[in-house]
Amino acid sequence: MERRCRTTRRRDIDIIETAMSVAPLRGLLLSFVLLASCKDANVPDDTTPPALSVIGFGSATDRYTAELWVRGNVAYTTSWSTRGGIPGNAIKIWDVSGSTPVIVDSVIVQNAGTLGDIQVTEDGQYLVVAIEPSPNGAMAIFSLADPRRPVLVTRFQTAATTRGVHTAEVQVVGGTLYAFLAVNSGSGTSGNLAIVSLANPALPVVVNTSITGVPFVHDVFVRSGMLFVARWNGGMSIYDIGGGSSGGSPSNPAFVSNIVTAGGQVHNIWWYHDASGNRRYAFVGQEGPASLFNTSSGDIHVVDISNMSQPREVAFYSQTGAGTHNFSVDEQRGVLYAAYYNAGVRALDVRGDLSSCTTAQKSPDGRCNLGLMGREIGSTARSEVRPSYVWGVHYVNGRVYASDMLTGLWVFTPAVPSNP
């Protein structure tokens, strides 16, 4: 691992400076030009509600941008696959204090072809990055003593990770920091979840590898001592790792229940705690077949887990010609933001009862269609300038940040539900 070379950093800054030196509007003009060149991209037809307004845009086109995380005035983005012969081995560090994100530094991760997931720990001390694919799969942990200059603490690469770490989530469970690594499948081997103790972040210790996918484990969501695992065609499985009554722990997760949502292909999960403390719903992202950077597929599934031992799917949201990817939720306002690849970012009003709807709003299998219920309250698809193929979204500090694989980092105003 080393700091990115000065010339490349300079080039990135040059792009931004060129775009932004006169006025933010000039940056938007640049993005409009970028998008004009991509206007053949398959933006699906829909009856989209109001556009999410663009606050700013920072260009990053040397690599494909992947996931993002924002903490304070700093955003971190990863990169995916190769673009123009350049591997997706860069973490870009952005200053997002103004309206326009500006790249201030980058870190190159050695022997990496794709950096998928990225997250800052709750206390802000560490940055955790997933490294894939095989045979150099690993987790990198950086110190954020200076948030703008991450310093490598360790690159954790063992037999448990070499097949490639697709996603990495870090959460505190029972007072100890853990990483939950979705490890890719291999020859004759299904993907699995590696739970790693970061009690000493410099010396990670694998404590459990028993949870497997069908065939992938794609992601997890950890909250209040419960572990939600996206097991692809195996559906969503819920485990007690210290927050339930089953006596589980991170080293010995206790299975609670499982549900295979319609179509399987369970990719990501968010357990929603609303402003009043209600914890009824889990939102499940389905990642269907895609042809980057044109089409995608896969719905958002709403699972009622008011009885965790008997989850049931009650609603869904679908976009013709596009599919969802990662989520972020403004839990105070009750707005789910979904990265939706070629359909940009979609904002859904998820307040109240999502399982009750009219007959006309139901699908033949009885699930409520959030689109027909008028739950979609914001979208980038109608924005005058817009991202092309959105990987990730993060709602934080009253802003919606979105990583566009083709163009870079976007900032939007949040959607506001119209009625209480």
Add this chain to the structure above:
Amino acid sequence: MLPLRLTLCAAGSGAFFLVSLQLPAQQADSARKWSATAGAQAVGVLTHVRPALRGRSLTEGYLTQPLVMAHAASPGRLLGLSLAVDFEGLTLKRGELNPGVYGEGYFDRRHPHTYLHEAIVSVGHSSSGRAYSLSGGKGFVPFGTDDPMVRPFVKYPANHHLAQVLERSMIAGALRWQNLIVEAALFGGDEPTGPGDSPQWDRFGDSWAARATLVRQRMEVQASFASVVSPEIEPGGGLDQHKSSVSVRFGAGRWSSPYALVEWARTDERSGGRNFGYFTSALAEGSLVRRSTKFAARLERTTRPEEERLLDVYRTPNPHSDIATIGQTRWHIATLAVSRQQFVGRITTEPFVEATVAGISSLPGSAFDPAREVFGSRTVWSLSAGLRLAAGTLHRRMGRYGAALPDDPAAGHRHH
């Protein structure tokens, strides 16, 4: 009892079956009881590709297609065994430069086949223009055309994964009535993930295929269809494929003359009963032998998916961690080959030269263009020269078993 001994051996990073054919004296003396043939081959080849990697040329040497083949049949062809052991896992780990070819984690390099390439037992019966058989084991599904290995070229066409389905656990029935052959098979859809990989037996029967062939003298017309579940993600859960193939063929075997094949193949990728894209191929090839010298030509137009590449740009994650592609390219490939067959004692030597030119087009909307990101050119030239060595009797057909073989299955390509 079949006079064969299968011995499990360990070699390199994997295990394979070593086959020895043991003909008891009384059987060897009596062709009326058993017929058995065996042979071996290997090809030493030097390949120059220009450009091969971002404008640079590469020249590499390989020992490719090192195989041992055997066939045995009982009197009246009631029982038969086809066996092919392939040692490419030991000699082609990095893959063989072959622009346009893809599959099993390799792009623009041909992947090594599995050690146990084929092991099929057939039972059947034939009488008065009718024949039927039931075949099972690991081998070629009744779909598409013969394996490129028994056709006139050393380098593979780009459509190998569109036009053949091989190295699968399978059971196939074949019925021949006069000029018509009908086959149907159940098999496991999973492709191998490496030379030492074996079929996922729990997936046996998740896929099926059917083929009809009209045979008239040396002419064959076939149409086939295969429904393949998650071929590229071994445990299942990936995209399914619906594959179609139609071909007309004249002659069979690497030294058949004249020989001609015209084929069309299409693969639709599917999930949840919906199509999410398709790939097509049209190929024509032929050869003519004059005074032990073979002249061959092949033209091909094939579309293929593009996938995320690893740090080694000739490789992709295998299996993938999702079901996305990053584009499609169309390949126009023309190949000319000249080879000469000579005999040195019991060994057949076959020096050859093959020249190929490939044109690469990135289809609209593709995010990845190998012409730009891998080769550095839209036109790629390849020149290969080498020597094929063979002894004994090799399979003349690869892809048909039992009653589906239009001629005597034991009539392989015999070497002195």
